[in-house]
Amino acid sequence: MSESDSRATWAASASLAGGISTEVERGRDELAALLAITLNVNGRLWHLEVDTRTSLLDALREHLRLTGTKKGCDHGQCGACTVLVNGRRINSCLALAVMHEDDEIVTIEGLGEPGDLHPVQAAFVECDGFQCGYCTPGQICSAVGMLTEVAAGWPSHVTADVSSRQITLSGEEIRERMSGNICRCAAYPNIVAAIRVIAQGAPE
Ligand code: FES
Numbered sequence: 001m002s003e004s005d006s007r008a009t010w011a012a013s014a015s016l017a018g019g020i021s022t023e024v025e026r027g028r029d030e031l032a033a034l035l036a037i038t039l040n041v042n043g044r045l046w047h048l049e050v051d052t053r054t055s056l057l058d059a060l061r062e063h064l065r066l067t068g069t070k071k072g073c074d075h076g077q078c079g080a081c082t083v084l085v086n087g088r089r090i091n092s093c094l095a096l097a098v099m100h101e102d103d104e105i106v107t108i109e110g111l112g113e114p115g116d117l118h119p120v121q122a123a124f125v126e127c128d129g130f131q132c133g134y135c136t137p138g139q140i141c142s143a144v145g146m147l148t149e150v151a152a153g154w155p156s157h158v159t160a161d162v163s164s165r166q167i168t169l170s171g172e173e174i175r176e177r178m179s180g181n182i183c184r185c186a187a188y189p190n191i192v193a194a195i196r197v198i199a200q201g202a203p204e
């Protein structure tokens with residue numbers, strides 16, 4: 001190939017690359033359309049504009065600055081991002097913020113605060129149910145949701161009599177029902193003890 005042919009080929013490639021990159025930029029801008037939504041979080045209405053792909057977790061942390069809810073895996077595998085939606089526990093990293101406009105969302109900040117702790121928060125303190133504390137907001141929100149499920153008679157994988165509405169919250173039941181919440185510090189025995197304090201009024 002002559003030198004002038006090489007130059008022409010290079011110029012054509014550069015022009016093509018520039019065109020593709022402009023198209024990509026345009027596509028990105030179109031996808032990033034913002035949507036105005038209102039979320040009911042901890043009993044208060046919050047108005048925000050979000051990219052429609054924003055997870056509920058990112059909306060809470062990055063838009064509302066409610067950083068008590070933690071991001072661990074961002075893939076639904078660790079439970080650090082657990083919040084309560086209409087009383088049910090969910091992984092907020094797996095939910096889009098725009099899906100929850102009509103829902104009541106409660107985060108760790110909404111459960112209680114220093115001087116006015118939720119009983120489960122107080123039990124975690126009493127039983128030393130944490131070490132670094134990173135998983136703790138998710139553990140506590142999950143425990144609150146789980147206790148509601150037990151009160152409603154929902155069986156778990158280890159419930160012996162699934163026809164009974166009366167579920168005894170044994171250590172095995174607690175471990176199974178809390179198995180979606182990972183603790184890297186392995187504070188599990190004390191987490192179980194804290195939940196038993198609430199369920200039965202006494203540590204295991
Ligand atoms: S951050 Fe949501 S499950 Fe890990």
Ligand code: FES
Pocket residue numbers: 129130131132133134135136182183184185186187
């Ligand atoms: S207390 Fe450290 S990850 Fe659970």
